[in-house]
Amino acid sequence: MAQLDLQSKLAILADAAKYDASCASSGTSKRDSRGGKGLGSTEGMGICHAYAPDGRCISLLKILLTNSCIFDCAYCINRKSSNVRRARFTAEEVVRLTLEFYKRNYIEGLFLSSGIIRSSNYTMEQIVEVARSLREDHDFRGYIHLKTIPDADPELVRQAGLYADRVSINVELPTEDGLRRLAPEKDGGQIESAMSDTRAAIDEGEEAKKKYKSAPGYAPAGQSTQMIVGADAASDGDIITRASGLYDRFRLRRVYYSAFSPIPDASAVLPLKRPPLLREHRLYQSDWLMRFYGFKPAEVVNAAGDDGMLPLDIDPKLAWALKFRESFPVDVNRAPKEQLLRVPGLGTKAVDRILASRRWRKLRLDDVARLTVSISKVRPFIATIDWRPTLLTDRADLRTLLAPREQQLELFAA
Amino acid sequence: MLREGPMIDAHRVTLAAQDDFEGWRDAARDLAEAGVPPSAIIWRVDGGPDDLFATDATQPKGASFAVPRAFIDLAKSVVCHSDPERFALLYAMLWKLRTNRNAFEDRADPLVDRLERLAKEVRRDVHKMHAFVRFREINDRFVAFFEPDHHIVRHTAGFFVRRFTNMRWSILTPELSIYWDGEALTEGPGAARAEAPGGDPLEAMWKTYYASIFNPARLKVGAMLKEMPKKYWRNMPETSLVQPLIANARTRELEMIDRAAAKTGLKHALEAERSIEPGGNLRASWEALFKEARGCTRCDLYKHATQTVFGEGPLDASIMFVGEQPGDQEDLAGRPFVGPAGQVFDEALEKAGIPRSQVYVTNAVKHFKFEQKGKKRVHSKPNAGEIEACRWWIDQERSLIRPPVTVALGATAARSVLDKVVTISKVRGSPIPLAEGGECWVTVHPSFLLRIPEPERRVEERQKFVDDLKRIRDRAEKLTA
Ligand code: SF4
Numbered sequence: 013m014a015q016l017d018l019q020s021k022l023a024i025l026a027d028a029a030k031y032d033a034s035c036a037s038s039g040t041s042k043r044d045s046r047g048g049k050g051l052g053s054t055e056g057m058g059i060c061h062a063y064a065p066d067g068r069c070i071s072l073l074k075i076l077l078t079n080s081c082i083f084d085c086a087y088c089i090n091r092k093s094s095n096v097r098r099a100r101f102t103a104e105e106v107v108r109l110t111l112e113f114y115k116r117n118y119i120e121g122l123f124l125s126s127g128i129i130r131s132s133n134y135t136m137e138q139i140v141e142v143a144r145s146l147r148e149d150h151d152f153r154g155y156i157h158l159k160t161i162p163d164a165d166p167e168l169v170r171q172a173g174l175y176a177d178r179v180s181i182n183v184e185l186p187t188e189d190g191l192r193r194l195a196p197e198k199d200g201g202q203i204e205s206a207m208s209d210t211r212a213a214i215d216e217g218e219e220a221k222k223k224y225k226s227a228p229g230y231a232p233a234g235q236s237t238q239m240i241v242g243a244d245a246a247s248d249g250d251i252i253t254r255a256s257g258l259y260d261r262f263r264l265r266r267v268y269y270s271a272f273s274p275i276p277d278a279s280a281v282l283p284l285k286r287p288p289l290l291r292e293h294r295l296y297q298s299d300w301l302m303r304f305y306g307f308k309p310a311e312v313v314n315a316a317g318d319d320g321m322l323p324l325d326i327d328p329k330l331a332w333a334l335k336f337r338e339s340f341p342v343d344v345n346r347a348p349k350e351q352l353l354r355v356p357g358l359g360t361k362a363v364d365r366i367l368a369s370r371r372w373r374k375l376r377l378d379d380v381a382r383l384t385v386s387i388s389k390v391r392p393f394i395a396t397i398d399w400r401p402t403l404l405t406d407r408a409d410l411r412t413l414l415a416p417r418e419q420q421l422e423l424f425a426a
Numbered sequence: 427m428l429r430e431g432p433m434i435d436a437h438r439v440t441l442a443a444q445d446d447f448e449g450w451r452d453a454a455r456d457l458a459e460a461g462v463p464p465s466a467i468i469w470r471v472d473g474g475p476d477d478l479f480a481t482d483a484t485q486p487k488g489a490s491f492a493v494p495r496a497f498i499d500l501a502k503s504v505v506c507h508s509d510p511e512r513f514a515l516l517y518a519m520l521w522k523l524r525t526n527r528n529a530f531e532d533r534a535d536p537l538v539d540r541l542e543r544l545a546k547e548v549r550r551d552v553h554k555m556h557a558f559v560r561f562r563e564i565n566d567r568f569v570a571f572f573e574p575d576h577h578i579v580r581h582t583a584g585f586f587v588r589r590f591t592n593m594r595w596s597i598l599t600p601e602l603s604i605y606w607d608g609e610a611l612t613e614g615p616g617a618a619r620a621e622a623p624g625g626d627p628l629e630a631m632w633k634t635y636y637a638s639i640f641n642p643a644r645l646k647v648g649a650m651l652k653e654m655p656k657k658y659w660r661n662m663p664e665t666s667l668v669q670p671l672i673a674n675a676r677t678r679e680l681e682m683i684d685r686a687a688a689k690t691g692l693k694h695a696l697e698a699e700r701s702i703e704p705g706g707n708l709r710a711s712w713e714a715l716f717k718e719a720r721g722c723t724r725c726d727l728y729k730h731a732t733q734t735v736f737g738e739g740p741l742d743a744s745i746m747f748v749g750e751q752p753g754d755q756e757d758l759a760g761r762p763f764v765g766p767a768g769q770v771f772d773e774a775l776e777k778a779g780i781p782r783s784q785v786y787v788t789n790a791v792k793h794f795k796f797e798q799k800g801k802k803r804v805h806s807k808p809n810a811g812e813i814e815a816c817r818w819w820i821d822q823e824r825s826l827i828r829p830p831v832t833v834a835l836g837a838t839a840a841r842s843v844l845d846k847v848v849t850i851s852k853v854r855g856s857p858i859p860l861a862e863g864g865e866c867w868v869t870v871h872p873s874f875l876l877r878i879p880e881p882e883r884r885v886e887e888r889q890k891f892v893d894d895l896k897r898i899r900d901r902a903e904k905l906t907a
Binding site (some may be wrong): 018019022023026027029030031044045046047048049050053055059060061062063064065067068070073074086104109112113115116117118149187189190192193195196224244245247265271278311318320365366368369371372375379380382383417 | 636698
């Protein structure tokens with residue numbers, strides 16, 4: 013391979029990383045660069061430093077160490093048989109890029125993943141070396157997220173967790189059969205056992221921290237995973253069930269969904285049509301329902317249609333409400349928090365505001381309007397002292413009334 | 427509202443700066459304790475417009491009262507807002523708190539609501555400053571120019587100090603500039619953009635990154651604009667790329683989808699696809715798909731049928747036949763087209779000179795749908811939802827096999843392949859190009875031939891069917907030649 017300059021390598025290895033959906037840089041321990049020699053800080057909340065025209069936030073320098081790979085997973089642009097240009101960073105180059113970008117306030121830190129070269133252990137060693145050098149040689153205190161290689165030596169994976177804020181292992185596909193078909197060299201069992209090792213290490217780290225304040229934190233931002241959506245036959249219902257199983261068993265912080273998107277030089281095994289991006293969005297919304305709104309996985313699955321798919325035209329909370337109309341209207345002056353959280357259009361903040369306000373006054377519809385983003389969305393599902401939507405919840409056309417109209421935004425209009 | 431009429435005995439408070447929280451707090455506390463109502467006070471900032479009728483406020487202290495912590499936190503943000511009424515609004519709130527310590531918890535109160543909104547706007551501005559400041563390295567110093575909406579520069583300084591403790595940096599803004607030399611923070615007057623000159627070579631690197639991490643198959647301009655409004659773009663190097671990236675996105679996506687197929691013709695596309703087929707394991711992939719389909723529960727049909735009846739045939743077939751759905755015998759045998767309609771089909775194939783062993787035969791819907799009538803299971807037509815659910819499988823079969831010619835037998839198959847309802851008599855006899863490559867021919871379903879009662883018409887229709895098949899055979903030969 014001809015020598016590539018750093019900029020060309022960056023183009024190739026960032027391009028190759030863009031199919032990974034994770035970008036978050038939040039939820040880690042607080043620290044800053046005072047009293048140190050290096051740079052960087054984390055304040056709990058991550059910062060999105062820019063947004064790309066695909067609507068996604070750029071928070072980390074997200075790159076691969078190399079896009080060469082000995083594996084041949086059909087959904088992956090870096091698979092062995094793919095015809096893309098290959099490149100490889102040295103550990104030192106990644107370190108330099110991270111530091112220089114960070115100093116200019118372009119990023120919150122690094123997300124490093126890699127194709128597998130030579131062997132899983134060799135690749136994992138390189139990944140760990142980048143993180144080690146950042147932390148130890150440069151006293152870097154920004155965010156680091158490492159993608160670990162599931163069948164690498166557990167000791168290497170453990171080291172990764174010592175340097176990184178977050179580690180992740182991708183489950184890749186929601187079904188075992190899908191994985192067998194599209195990634196014949198990957199082993200679902202191994203992926204899960206790596207996740208469970210990581211969970212154990214995180215738990216241990218937390219225990220140690222309780223005992224000795226100075227114990228090194230192990231991946232304080234936890235572990236996450238990613239699933240490709242739309243490349244196998246799993247329905248939304250299947251995916252939600254699988255995700256909630258992963259949350260429970262491995263205490264994941266996040267499950268990312270990545271709508272399979274056509275990749276250059278696509279393998280013949282993949283569907284040519286991309287699944288609608290909205291599907292991915294609906295899955296994230298269903299994720300929120302479980303994580304922040306107290307929905308049980310089975311309830312979210314209930315919001316799906318007979319084919320197991322969440323409706324695309326309305327969000328899953330509204331879909332659930334329309335299916336279980338007997339749970340409404342909810343009396344905003346009396347209902348407990350759990351019930352308020354079920355009202356379509358009421359977010360967690362609005363619910364908190366309602367709870368705080370109603371201690372001081374009986375809420376009228378006007379009051380609720382001030383506390384929510386859109387009263388028209390909420391109105392059919394609530395009762396206040398001056399409002400009761402008896403007829404509306406029975407209306408057969410409620411869905412059409414509430415489904416959002418398509419909207420186009422013109423970017424370059426004057 | 428404060429300046430409507432002459433206020434002869436108004437109290438005037440002059441704050442040291444636009445974001446002088448301490449000044450506001452001290453004055454407000456004294457005035458509130460002395461019982462001065464909000465309407466009697468004029469708030470101004472040093473150097474701002476004066477009010478002729480006001481006298482400087484100095485008040486004897488009255489009884490002191492406590493305010494909730496949450497209000498103080500909010501006031502710290504609100505003071506940074508550019509709204510000239512902010513000091514007065516905060517004082518009005520303080521005045522309410524004097525008689526009702528809990529007034530601040532009533533989020534439905536319009537004043538509380540207004541203050542919350544101001545605070546939110548300030549928080550957003552602060553957040554955007556954390557995010558969108560772009561330093562350029564100039565002689566060992568990192569210099570940025572930024573234009574906040576509110577008076578937040580001092581408020582955000584701590585963040586940059588904590589993050590970049592060991593760097594020397596300056597943040598210039600039109601109102602105020604701050605400098606950090608590694609030990610102390612100093613302030614200077616406002617500055618112009620030109621004082622943060624370009625020329626940092628890293629900017630080109632950063633733009634390369636920005637352009638490469640963007641996925642053109644997922645254009646979502648609205649989402650981007652919502653989070654990164656255009657007013658910030660002037661001081662961010664990467665945003666000059668947005669327009670060209672968007673303009674090219676669709677082209678790039680199309681290139682990704684049908685790079686070979688569109689440009690070099692179907693034959694080349696097929697070859698190219700086969701040559702990159704993963705590890706040469708087309709068969710393994712198909713087998714895995716077949717296995718996956720056996721567990722399908724995408725619609726309710728799986729509940730009553732015996733098994734999934736998947737397609738069969740060589741994976742390099744140049745013709746793929748798509749039927750409607752398995753019947754009674756297919757359901758039991760687990761193979762397509764083995765019942766009475768299958769026999770009609772086989773005969774016609776033979777007459778047309780197409781060996782069945784060389785074509786791929788499958789169905790639009792993979793499970794038998796029936797009504798139980800006594801002991802008999804009577805076939806019933808799949809509905810739109812079932813066709814839609816099951817299309818997932820046939821799409822996969824087609825993208826694996828990529829037949830140059832797909833033959834839809836009957837209306838259900840045509841609906842599945844073409845994704846729209848067509849009238850057979852209208853589309854029969856000529857090819858319909860498919861978006862993903864190859865073409866579709868529509869003809870009748872063999873079971874239609876079985877159901878024709880009049881003998882002459884039956885002979886006639888069977889002949890028409892065979893003629894269709896012959897034409898299709900010739901076409902497939904031509905396409906793969
Ligand atoms: S008919 Fe098709 S979609 Fe429905 S269960 Fe059977 S295989 Fe799945």
